[in-house]
Amino acid sequence: MVANDTARVLVASNRGPVSYTVHPDGSLTAKRGGGGLVSGLSAIGPDADAIWVCAAMSEGDAGAVRRSAADGRGRLDPADSGGQRVRMLDIDPEVFEAAYNGIANSTLWFVHHLLFQTPFEPVFDEAFRKQWEAYEAYNAAFADALAEEAAQGAAVLVQDYHLSLVPAMLRARRPDLRIGHFTHTPWAPPDYYRLLPDDIAAGVLTGILGSDRAAFLTQRWADAFTDCCAKVLGAAVLRDEGALTVTHAGHTTRIGVHGLGADADFLRERSHRADVDERLSTLRGQVGEGRKVIVRVDRTELSKNIVRGLLAYRQLLTDHPEWRERVVHVAFAYPSRGDLAVYREYTAEVQRVADKVNEEFRTPGWDPVLLHLKDDFARSLAAYRLADVALVNPIRDGMNLVAKEIPVVTDNGVSLVLSREAGAYEEMGEDSFVVNPYDIRATAKALHEALLLSDGERAERTKRLAAAATALPPQQWFLDQLAALG
Numbered sequence: 001m002v003a004n005d006t007a008r009v010l011v012a013s014n015r016g017p018v019s020y021t022v023h024p025d026g027s028l029t030a031k032r033g034g035g036g037l038v039s040g041l042s043a044i045g046p047d048a049d050a051i052w053v054c055a056a057m058s059e060g061d062a063g064a065v066r067r068s069a070a071d072g073r074g075r076l077d078p079a080d081s082g083g084q085r086v087r088m089l090d091i092d093p094e095v096f097e098a099a100y101n102g103i104a105n106s107t108l109w110f111v112h113h114l115l116f117q118t119p120f121e122p123v124f125d126e127a128f129r130k131q132w133e134a135y136e137a138y139n140a141a142f143a144d145a146l147a148e149e150a151a152q153g154a155a156v157l158v159q160d161y162h163l164s165l166v167p168a169m170l171r172a173r174r175p176d177l178r179i180g181h182f183t184h185t186p187w188a189p190p191d192y193y194r195l196l197p198d199d200i201a202a203g204v205l206t207g208i209l210g211s212d213r214a215a216f217l218t219q220r221w222a223d224a225f226t227d228c229c230a231k232v233l234g235a236a237v238l239r240d241e242g243a244l245t246v247t248h249a250g251h252t253t254r255i256g257v258h259g260l261g262a263d264a265d266f267l268r269e270r271s272h273r274a275d276v277d278e279r280l281s282t283l284r285g286q287v288g289e290g291r292k293v294i295v296r297v298d299r300t301e302l303s304k305n306i307v308r309g310l311l312a313y314r315q316l317l318t319d320h321p322e323w324r325e326r327v328v329h330v331a332f333a334y335p336s337r338g339d340l341a342v343y344r345e346y347t348a349e350v351q352r353v354a355d356k357v358n359e360e361f362r363t364p365g366w367d368p369v370l371l372h373l374k375d376d377f378a379r380s381l382a383a384y385r386l387a388d389v390a391l392v393n394p395i396r397d398g399m400n401l402v403a404k405e406i407p408v409v410t411d412n413g414v415s416l417v418l419s420r421e422a423g424a425y426e427e428m429g430e431d432s433f434v435v436n437p438y439d440i441r442a443t444a445k446a447l448h449e450a451l452l453l454s455d456g457e458r459a460e461r462t463k464r465l466a467a468a469a470t471a472l473p474p475q476q477w478f479l480d481q482l483a484a485l486g
């Protein structure tokens with residue numbers, strides 16, 4: 001059934017632009033989120049007749065959906081989402097858990113970040129099959145809601161690996177729609193992708209190929225996707241004067257690339273508010289007068305390679321004792337996906353290794369590592385301003401916005417140590433100290449060289465890094481995708 005007040009532009013993503021917390025007295029408070037999609041969607045303005053469809057991810061979210069059930073569809077109070085129309089899907093908790101934690105985060109995320117290795121080996125058994133069925137049901141719930149909310153010929157932008165089956169499901173329900181899919185992660189090369197069971201490897205690809213246009217953050221991930229289409233499905237991949245298409249089962253999907261940049265205006269304004277200034281002075285006090293600062297800010301995520309980063313810092317202090325007491329590693333590793341045991345274990349490992357480095361090198365008045373595990377955006381911006389060196393060494397990363405944000409926010413210029421496996425490398429590699437993220441000694445050497453960079457050279461590089469980082473602000477990134485859908 002199609003709703004009366006349908007939308008011309010639809011965005012679908014697992015995590016929405018707002019989340020809710022339930023208080024002991026049963027009341028709810030809403031918190032608006034940030035990120036590229038939120039700023040991107042703001043570019044089309046409040047009159048654009050848009051709706052965002054997302055999943056309820058917590059008890060609080062489910063409570064908000066029940067509270068707003070008066071409209072019969074789970075549209076939230078627009079006051080909570082800055083006037084944005086949002087429809088939250090209250091999916092059965094068991095189905096959600098299996099789809100989100102089981103398939104999206106433990107299987108698809110792992111395959112695209114090449115993380116299937118001891119002790120995180122995939123087990124494709126009966127329980128896994130049940131998770132896959134839940135993933136299908138969860139995708140179908142999104143396809144149903146989108147089909148109901150979309151006006152004739154509307155544009156639908158489906159986001160990420162959580163919703164890879166939605167494009168084909170939605171096309172079957174509403175062939176009149178223009179459907180785009182955007183992948184925010186890397187894409188695995190075919191030999192690795194084929195670790196997935198054959199039907200599931202094929203199912204994810206044909207799901208995305210249900211779109212009119214499938215887009216990626218870099219050409220490298222787009223090429224990996226089309227390689228998988230060719231090898232797994234036998235699809236026809238055509239490159240014609242720069243235009244890339246995949247044809248499978250009689251349907252042609254255009255492939256696009258849109259690198260997402262930092263939101264310079266927002267960052268520059270936000271990073272000079274009083275709460276950031278306050279944290280900056282606290283951080284300065286903790287670091288100590290005259291010391292250099294190596295900063296990293298990540299979600300505590302296996303793909304971010306935080307432990308090897310700490311080991312590289314340890315190697316730096318070992319190989320170059322002249323840096324002892326003259327440098328501090330400020331490492332913010334924020335909570336992520338704590339429902340999964342491997343994430344909790346990884347967080348504990350990060351803490352353990354940081355403690356070890358401190359025990360080994362600490363002197364009175366100098367803590368070599370300052371590790372914080374509790375999320376604080378204002379403190380992150382303060383660290384960005386303070387950084388002499390930024391360490392961004394993921395094993396693999398769709399883009400990595402920290403690499404792009406630090407050169408924009410820095411007070412005195414920054415040297416960037418950057419993994420060649422981050423999407424950001426394609427735009428920023430030339431002015432960075434590029435590392436193989438697995439190579440701890442090479443990373444230590446890069447940190448040393450980055451610390452030694454002259455002020456003049458650092459200022460020049462920072463200028464170029466900031467220009468590259470802001471070339472495609474989120475608003476443009478979003479509008480380009482919409483325009484490309486036709």
Ligand code: G6P
Pocket residue numbers: 014015105160184185336337398
């Ligand atoms: C990272 C990835 C996105 C993904 C998101 C999901 O930001 O770059 O591709 O959608 O994680 O994170 P979540 O906390 O919602 O599981």
